Amino acid sequence: MSIIEIKNLEAVIDTEESNTQILKGLNLTINAGEVHAIMGPNGSGKSTLSKVLAGHPDYRITKGEVIFQGKNLLDLDPDERANSGLFLAFQYPVEIPGVNNLNFLRMAYNSKMKFNNQEEMDPLDFDDFIEEKLNILKMKPEFLERNLNEGFSGGEKKKNEILQLLTLNPSLAILDETDSGLDIDALRVVSEGINAYRNKNNAVLLITHYQRLLDYVEPDYVHVLSGGKIIKTGDKTLALELEKEGYAIV
Amino acid sequence: MSNTQNNLEKLQNQKYKYGFTSDIETESFPKGLSEDVIRKISSIKNEPKFMTDFRLKAYKQFLDMEAPTWANVDFPKIDMQEIIYYSAPKTKISKDSLDEVDPEILKTYSKLGIPIEEQMRLEGIAVDAIFDSVSVANTHKKALAEIGIIFCSISEAIQEHPELVKKYIGTVIPSSDNYFATLNSAVFSDGTFVYIPPNTKCPLELSTNFRINTEGSGQFERTLIICDENSYVSYLEGCTAPAFDTNQLHAANVELIVMKNAEIKYSTVQNWYAGDENGKGGIYNFVTKRAICQGDNSKVSWTQVETGSAITWKYPSCILKGDNSIGEFYSVALTNNLQQADTGTKMIHLGKNTKSTIVSKGISAGRSDNTYRGLVKIGPNAANARNYTQCDSMLIGSKCSANTTPYIEVSNNTANIEHEASTSKISEDQLFYLNQRGISTEDAISTIISGFCKDVFKELPGEFAAEANQLMALKLENSVG
Numbered sequence: 119m120s121i122i123e124i125k126n127l128e129a130v131i132d133t134e135e136s137n138t139q140i141l142k143g144l145n146l147t148i149n150a151g152e153v154h155a156i157m158g159p160n161g162s163g164k165s166t167l168s169k170v171l172a173g174h175p176d177y178r179i180t181k182g183e184v185i186f187q188g189k190n191l192l193d194l195d196p197d198e199r200a201n202s203g204l205f206l207a208f209q210y211p212v213e214i215p216g217v218n219n220l221n222f223l224r225m226a227y228n229s230k231m232k233f234n235n236q237e238e239m240d241p242l243d244f245d246d247f248i249e250e251k252l253n254i255l256k257m258k259p260e261f262l263e264r265n266l267n268e269g270f271s272g273g274e275k276k277k278n279e280i281l282q283l284l285t286l287n288p289s290l291a292i293l294d295e296t297d298s299g300l301d302i303d304a305l306r307v308v309s310e311g312i313n314a315y316r317n318k319n320n321a322v323l324l325i326t327h328y329q330r331l332l333d334y335v336e337p338d339y340v341h342v343l344s345g346g347k348i349i350k351t352g353d354k355t356l357a358l359e360l361e362k363e364g365y366a367i368v
Numbered sequence: 369m370s371n372t373q374n375n376l377e378k379l380q381n382q383k384y385k386y387g388f389t390s391d392i393e394t395e396s397f398p399k400g401l402s403e404d405v406i407r408k409i410s411s412i413k414n415e416p417k418f419m420t421d422f423r424l425k426a427y428k429q430f431l432d433m434e435a436p437t438w439a440n441v442d443f444p445k446i447d448m449q450e451i452i453y454y455s456a457p458k459t460k461i462s463k464d465s466l467d468e469v470d471p472e473i474l475k476t477y478s479k480l481g482i483p484i485e486e487q488m489r490l491e492g493i494a495v496d497a498i499f500d501s502v503s504v505a506n507t508h509k510k511a512l513a514e515i516g517i518i519f520c521s522i523s524e525a526i527q528e529h530p531e532l533v534k535k536y537i538g539t540v541i542p543s544s545d546n547y548f549a550t551l552n553s554a555v556f557s558d559g560t561f562v563y564i565p566p567n568t569k570c571p572l573e574l575s576t577n578f579r580i581n582t583e584g585s586g587q588f589e590r591t592l593i594i595c596d597e598n599s600y601v602s603y604l605e606g607c608t609a610p611a612f613d614t615n616q617l618h619a620a621n622v623e624l625i626v627m628k629n630a631e632i633k634y635s636t637v638q639n640w641y642a643g644d645e646n647g648k649g650g651i652y653n654f655v656t657k658r659a660i661c662q663g664d665n666s667k668v669s670w671t672q673v674e675t676g677s678a679i680t681w682k683y684p685s686c687i688l689k690g691d692n693s694i695g696e697f698y699s700v701a702l703t704n705n706l707q708q709a710d711t712g713t714k715m716i717h718l719g720k721n722t723k724s725t726i727v728s729k730g731i732s733a734g735r736s737d738n739t740y741r742g743l744v745k746i747g748p749n750a751a752n753a754r755n756y757t758q759c760d761s762m763l764i765g766s767k768c769s770a771n772t773t774p775y776i777e778v779s780n781n782t783a784n785i786e787h788e789a790s791t792s793k794i795s796e797d798q799l800f801y802l803n804q805r806g807i808s809t810e811d812a813i814s815t816i817i818s819g820f821c822k823d824v825f826k827e828l829p830g831e832f833a834a835e836a837n838q839l840m841a842l843k844l845e846n847s848v849g
């Protein structure tokens with residue numbers, strides 16, 4: 119069963135400063151239970167793809183379609199996409215001053231519950247629920263009392279993204295360079311978190327520059343994105359080859 | 369223009385929930401101001417001579433004064449002859465039992481979310497309700513009286529405790545203080561009086577709710593709170609008005625007197641009608657609020673959440689006279705559409721080791737103007753005075769403006785003054801981040817705003833912090849979705 123089908127997708131940056139085409143006919147299908155990795159040179163459009171899928175207002179779709187679990191993804195607002203099960207761990211998570219992390223997590227969780235006509239979780243039950251997730255990531259409970267990403271180190275922000283992944287349990291997790299900025303131990307813990315999330319009904323799209331994450335979270339497919347298109351697809355050995363030879367081989 | 373920008377603009381066009389008028393028979397004076405009107409107000413209230421004299425003196429001073437023009441607000445000259453100076457519900461007013469209060473008035477308050485009947489029974493909050501010019505209900509009065517606390521309307525205090533009123537009224541805000549304060553001194557109709565005797569911690573939150581109901585009427589309330597030695601009181605004021613096309617004037621005076629080792633915490637949630645999205649109608653809120661820390665080790669803390677009014681002009685101030693006294697000012701001012709706010713504080717350090725803290729959060733949306741104006745003055749005898757000021761502005765959209773105008777006057781070189789200021793915008797990336805976690809744009813904005821206001825909201829008494837959060841959300845609410 120396919121989780122997402124991206125068909126011939128073209129997108130431009132649509133801001134006051136810029137009007138450039140970034141995605142130029144991108145095709146990708148991801149099925150339940152699969153892990154896909156996307157690699158590619160800096161500036162090739164990897165983050166753009168992730169933000170376009172999540173519905174960032176800076177981008178305009180000029181062509182193509184995206185079917186997400188049977189729904190036309192591009193018809194949905196960003197919050198509806200999220201509540202329908204699409205999650206993006208950001209390459210650069212933003213800081214939201216003064217907003218308590220725990221309250222935010224509960225609000226996000228309950229938004230999804232409400233959207234899906236399920237019962238919202240009360241604060242006490244949520245405390246237990248979140249404690250279990252914290253343990254998976256070996257995060258200290260203090261993180262819950264801090265303000266959302268405010269003053270977090272680079273690695274802490276990435277961990278906090280994965281905490282949100284575990285909290286929201288989406289059907290598609292797009293992880294944009296979650297491994298960048300993590301120390302050796304944190305990389306392992308985060309990988310364990312990603313693996314704890316995986317099951318046969320969901321899927322992962324990893325955007326990464328390095329093999330090391332893929333040692334822990336094994337991809338079924340590796341794609342090379344360049345010039346706004348997928349120019350090559352292989353199995354996990356492609357990542358090893360790229361690591362050795364660079365993008366010159368594709 | 370991007371979607372988020374569109375959303376932001378939609379969000380700025382919210383409706384005012386308290387804009388209804390109640391159908392209550394009132395007795396009003398004809399429009400206009402004269403010595404005769406003032407004498408009439410004084411006589412309808414059966415005031416002692418000192419009060420009549422106080423009013424008349426202020427009126428004479430007022431005749432020689434001009435409306436101030438230094439504030440960053442813009443409005444047509446107010447014709448003082450076009451205002452109704454006294455308006456009161458016709459039904460008999462009872463302070464002790466609600467049975468005699470016009471049920472329409474009770475209904476009005478319960479629509480405002482202030483079910484007075486409930487408050488009678490509720491522990492924890494005592495309420496005085498001011499409807500147009502007069503106090504219509506006051507709960508918990510008897511229980512408070514048993515421990516010597518006086519909590520009543522100022523009219524009543526003038527009758528029953530004239531010695532206290534005479535001793536303190538006009539001592540913090542002299543009748544000649546400024547144009548609007550002087551007008552208030554001449555024509556004030558009602559307001560709240562509180563006296564906390566020595567060594568008493570007031571067991572209840574005291575609260576007044578002000579409501580302007582009659583079109584064309586001004587509201588000139590006068591509040592006087594005295595907290596005697598070693599005592600404490602927390603007081604909360606809330607304000608609403610119907611939506612009328614014409615502007616209405618609200619010129620209140622609030623005087624706080626804090627004795628040795630005493631503390632007053634004064635909180636305001638102001639949600640007067642702000643006018644429509646084209647700037648038609650709304651309250652002109654010109655308020656003079658001042659506290660004096662009279663005794664050593666006394667403390668006063670102003671917390672204000674200003675969300676309503678077409679124009680807000682107010683500078684709750686602290687005169688730190690006693691040694692080691694402390695003044696605090698925590699403010700959130702939100703302006704939207706064509707609202708204008710020029711607000712801030714004055715911290716006047718006179719005593720030794722006096723300390724003041726100012727935290728101001730301005731949020732501007734729509735085409736509004738939001739100015740922080742603050743004075744920190746360190747007198748020659750105020751050795752080791754300290755001030756910390758933090759002014760943060762947040763802009764929503766690109767057509768609004770935020771200004772920060774700090775004035776600092778130091779006459780003692782042991783003073784230590786710190787000032788921090790910042791201006792930020794809700795970034796598209798912050799909204800997108802929250803959207804991506806399933807949170808709607810509306811909720812995302814109010815989440816970001818309450819995060820921004822956190823340092824101020826945490827100063828509000830318990831349940832009102834949640835209320836303030838809701839109010840902010842409401843003021844920026846999307847009419848669709």
Ligand SMILES: Nc1ncnc2c1ncn2[C@@H]1O[C@H](COP(=O)(O)OP(=O)(O)OP(=O)(O)O)[C@@H](O)[C@H]1O
Binds near residue numbers: 140162163209
């Ligand atoms: N909002 C924007 N305004 C201007 N240019 C943009 C914007 N977003 C993306 N771009 C440009 O689009 C191109 C693709 O950017 P994108 O962030 O998708 O690259 P990436 O593949 O994720 O790169 P990296 O590996 O460095 O993260 C880059 O040239 C980038 O500068």
Ligand SMILES: [Mg+2]
Binds near residue numbers: 165209
């Ligand atoms: Mg990127």
